Each structure stands twice: as C-alpha cells, then as structure tokens.
Amino acid sequence: MNLMVELEGKTVPLAGCQYVLWEACGCPRGVTYASPDRPDPVITEDDAWKEFFARKRERDRVQREGLRMELMTHERYSREVYPLMLKRACPHEETEAVLVDD
Numbered sequence: 001m002n003l004m005v006e007l008e009g010k011t012v013p014l015a016g017c018q019y020v021l022w023e024a025c026g027c028p029r030g031v032t033y034a035s036p037d038r039p040d041p042v043i044t045e046d047d048a049w050k051e052f053f054a055r056k057r058e059r060d061r062v063q064r065e066g067l068r069m070e071l072m073t074h075e076r077y078s079r080e081v082y083p084l085m086l087k088r089a090c091p092h093e094e095t096e097a098v099l100v101d102d
C-alpha cells in the first residue's frame with residue numbers, strides 16, 4: 001500500500017511518518033511509526049491511539065486528561081520531539097504546581 005499524506009506543506013509517504021503522543025503539559029510521552037504495511041496496520045490517528053492504549057476505557061480517560069496525538073514526518077520528529085524525549089524531568093511541572101488544601 002502506498003499511502004501519501006500531506007504534512008508540513010509536503011506530500012510524503014505515510015510509511016516512515018510518526019505519531020507522537022503528547023502529554024497535556026506539552027511533553028512527548030511516546031512515539032510510534034505509522035505502519036500501513038503491517039498485519040495490524042497503524043494508519044489513522046485512531047490506530048495510533050489503539051497502539052498506545054489497547055482498551056477503549058483507557059483511551060477515553062487519557063483523552064479526557066488532555067493527551068493528544070500528532071502525525072509528523074520523521075524529520076520534524078528528529079528536530080523537535082526527539083530532543084524533548086531525552087529530558088528526564090518535565091519542565092512544565094513547576095509552573096503548574098498548585099497547593100490544594102481540602
């Protein structure tokens with residue numbers, strides 16, 4: 001199957017593109033290749049969600065929590081996401097820390 005997608009202003013083969021799972025805060029949580037040729041293909045965003053979270057209940061929960069899925073080229077992943085994946089600590093926590101007293 002030779003599926004093409006339009007990303008970042010270019011038409012590129014879907015195979016080789018990557019689905020990035022973003023935390024609500026903006027940290028990347030995981031990544032999976034779009035794989036149209038596998039026996040259990042990852043083509044749509046829905047397929048990618050299922051790849052990370054097998055159960056619908058889990059998917060519903062994390063989507064409510066604000067996780068997002070984004071398809072991008074490997075080039076953009078390497079440039080923008082991979083460096084973030086190397087960071088061990090979330091840089092967003094500090095600003096979001098709120099003391100709850102109840």
Ligand SMILES: [Zn+2]
Pocket residue numbers: 023025026027090091092093
């Ligand atoms: Zn973060």
